[in-house]
Amino acid sequence: MNWIQTNKNFQLPPDGRHLVGVSGGRDSVALLHWLIERGYKNLVVCHLNHQLRGRSSDADARFVSQLPQKYDVHFELGSTDARSIAAKQKISIEAAAREARYKFFARIAKEQRATTIFLGHHADDLVETFLINLFRGAGTGGLGAIREISTRRVDDVDLTIVRPLLAVWRNEINNYVRKHRLKFREDASNKDLGALRNRIRGQIVPYLEKALGRNIRATIWRAAMIAAEEESWIDDQLPNSRGTELEVRRLRELPLALQRREILKWLRGRKMANIGFEVVEQVRSLLDPEARVAKVNLSQDRHVRRRAGKIFIE
Amino acid sequence: MNWIQTNKNFQLPPDGRHLVGVSGGRDSVALLHWLIERGYKNLVVCHLNHQLRGRSSDADARFVSQLPQKYDVHFELGSTDARSIAAKQKISIEAAAREARYKFFARIAKEQRATTIFLGHHADDLVETFLINLFRGAGTGGLGAIREISTRRVDDVDLTIVRPLLAVWRNEINNYVRKHRLKFREDASNKDLGALRNRIRGQIVPYLEKALGRNIRATIWRAAMIAAEEESWIDDQLPNSRGTELEVRRLRELPLALQRREILKWLRGRKMANIGFEVVEQVRSLLDPEARVAKVNLSQDRHVRRRAGKIFIE
Numbered sequence: 001m002n003w004i005q006t007n008k009n010f011q012l013p014p015d016g017r018h019l020v021g022v023s024g025g026r027d028s029v030a031l032l033h034w035l036i037e038r039g040y041k042n043l044v045v046c047h048l049n050h051q052l053r054g055r056s057s058d059a060d061a062r063f064v065s066q067l068p069q070k071y072d073v074h075f076e077l078g079s080t081d082a083r084s085i086a087a088k089q090k091i092s093i094e095a096a097a098r099e100a101r102y103k104f105f106a107r108i109a110k111e112q113r114a115t116t117i118f119l120g121h122h123a124d125d126l127v128e129t130f131l132i133n134l135f136r137g138a139g140t141g142g143l144g145a146i147r148e149i150s151t152r153r154v155d156d157v158d159l160t161i162v163r164p165l166l167a168v169w170r171n172e173i174n175n176y177v178r179k180h181r182l183k184f185r186e187d188a189s190n191k192d193l194g195a196l197r198n199r200i201r202g203q204i205v206p207y208l209e210k211a212l213g214r215n216i217r218a219t220i221w222r223a224a225m226i227a228a229e230e231e232s233w234i235d236d237q238l239p240n241s242r243g244t245e246l247e248v249r250r251l252r253e254l255p256l257a258l259q260r261r262e263i264l265k266w267l268r269g270r271k272m273a274n275i276g277f278e279v280v281e282q283v284r285s286l287l288d289p290e291a292r293v294a295k296v297n298l299s300q301d302r303h304v305r306r307r308a309g310k311i312f313i314e
Numbered sequence: 315m316n317w318i319q320t321n322k323n324f325q326l327p328p329d330g331r332h333l334v335g336v337s338g339g340r341d342s343v344a345l346l347h348w349l350i351e352r353g354y355k356n357l358v359v360c361h362l363n364h365q366l367r368g369r370s371s372d373a374d375a376r377f378v379s380q381l382p383q384k385y386d387v388h389f390e391l392g393s394t395d396a397r398s399i400a401a402k403q404k405i406s407i408e409a410a411a412r413e414a415r416y417k418f419f420a421r422i423a424k425e426q427r428a429t430t431i432f433l434g435h436h437a438d439d440l441v442e443t444f445l446i447n448l449f450r451g452a453g454t455g456g457l458g459a460i461r462e463i464s465t466r467r468v469d470d471v472d473l474t475i476v477r478p479l480l481a482v483w484r485n486e487i488n489n490y491v492r493k494h495r496l497k498f499r500e501d502a503s504n505k506d507l508g509a510l511r512n513r514i515r516g517q518i519v520p521y522l523e524k525a526l527g528r529n530i531r532a533t534i535w536r537a538a539m540i541a542a543e544e545e546s547w548i549d550d551q552l553p554n555s556r557g558t559e560l561e562v563r564r565l566r567e568l569p570l571a572l573q574r575r576e577i578l579k580w581l582r583g584r585k586m587a588n589i590g591f592e593v594v595e596q597v598r599s600l601l602d603p604e605a606r607v608a609k610v611n612l613s614q615d616r617h618v619r620r621r622a623g624k625i626f627i628e
Binding site for chain 1: 447448449450451457510513517518521522525526528530532533534536537540541543544545546547548550551569570571572574575591
């Protein structure tokens with residue numbers, strides 16, 4: 001099994017205190033075992049019970065709560081009602097669960113004075129997410145969805161998210177789990193997946209591989225990795241967009257590609273989740289001097305407005 | 315029918331002399347008619363007979379040769395043997411035909427003192443090309459394959475390639491052709507398509523639309539347009555790479571995303587056609603101080619070598 005670190009410059013000292021997100025499913029159980037094997041001793045296992053599958057979710061939590069003893073690491077358990085958050089905020093259950101998870105991770109990071117969290121996303125996850133973004137035209141406004149190393153600001157905490165398994169395929173993880181006789185909860189993560197992801201995993205990718213007779217997962221993986229690096233580099237070229245407002249004149253002078261990224265970065269910095277391409281384009285249309293509309297509707301009854309040469313959220 | 319110009323800053327004066335590539339197929343016949351309707355009078359219709367379908371190819375050429383009279387514009391006919399070029403250069407027939415076409419366009423552009431050529435690529439072409447690059451992992455090293463406006467240096471001629479129909483769908487072109495009762499050669503371009511493109515057009519895209527129940531062509535189109543703009547912007551940030559050599563030390567200091575683009579741009583500038591991701595990555599591996607191999611094989615018995623801190627082709 002090859003555990004490839006694509007970004008060779010990134011190092012995380014094994015004696016530092018790091019979080020690791022563990023759902024109890026195959027991938028995160030393998031990740032935890034692998035981190036321990038690599039000498040990471042000072043880990044905090046984080047499990048959030050999304051309460052999406054009743055007793056089964058509780059059983060996942062119980063299962064994960066036993067792992068820290070086995071490995072002699074710290075454990076943090078949280079609980080949330082993802083379904084009611086989704087209903088309240090009018091977002092998908094998948095998105096609500098993700099948001100709740102990051103809030104939980106941020107809280108634990110603060111309490112534990114850690115800044116890094118390991119997550120178990122693997123190569124097939126990357127390919128599936130790429131295709132979801134491509135087909136849904138939503139998500140990030142770009143195709144480089146999951147990054148090996150990324151940062152995310154949640155509730156004033158800067159989290160560094162590290163995905164060591166991003167170059168490892170699902171069947172390699174299967175082999176790893178079998179070889180080390182690791183127990184895991186079969187449905188722990190998969191049952192909470194969105195319908196689109198399940199269809200892409202179960203039908204679309206197998207169909208494409210058969211119809212095209214090639215290993216398209218490898219080429220999509222590569223394209224996604226390149227896109228992620230290019231988007232990340234473009235983001236680095238942007239000025240810090242944590243301000244409350246965007247200046248219309250300055251934004252207008254940027255090339256189109258940068259306008260989009262700047263707006264996306266700004267909206268995310270203003271804590272607007274799940275910003276899709278449509279919203280970015282609508283905000284961009286506010287730059288047009290002849291634009292009649294000076295207001296863009298966001299979710300949760302919030303709006304982007306242009307007034308006196310500034311763009312802001314209210 | 316909406317003929318949308320995405321790049322509003324780009325203007326081409328209708329009285330200037332411009333080339334237009336006409337295969338005789340539906341798309342290019344519609345393009346020619348549309349350009350005439352928009353007041354472009356000083357056009358040079360360019361048709362290259364690829365000799366791929368014998369008498370049928372000759373009939374295409376005869377058909378196209380009659381259009382200039384109808385519209386009172388200039389006509390240039392060329393001929394090439396795409397199949398034997400492909401065999402000689404060990405490249406696909408599709409690639410050989412494309413290369414021969416651009417060489418022909420460049421020659422006519424020089425003779426006619428024109429710099430711009432209109433081509434009939436439409437929105438479905440963009441989607442198909444995006445998917446081909448995605449699944450084959452080859453092509454450009456990126457996903458932004460076809461651009462509305464691009465430049466290409468061929469035999470010391472700088473061609474500006476303009477694709478006014480890139481936001482127009484095939485069925486809109488069908489309607490346009492029907493409405494204006496335009497005659498065209500049914501198989502003129504389609505029969506010369508590669509097998510992969512035909513499968514993507516005929517099977518993959520219809521399957522995806524059915525399986526996902528959404529207009530994925532629109533979202534793929536948008537993703538491809540954004541990718542093209544972002545890649546184009548990254549390319550603009552690169553230093554001019556028309557030099558014969560790349561300096562290892564300078565290249566090493568660039569971020570990964572720029573190393574790739576710089577190598578790609580350099581290889582293209584050295585007239586290496588059909589550079590895929592693998593070659594770019596192999597050349598990039600020459601930057602590694604510990605690399606044992608200092609030579610990368612290209613097509614046509616040419617090689618990239620590293621010696622004395624320089625990377626060059628021999």
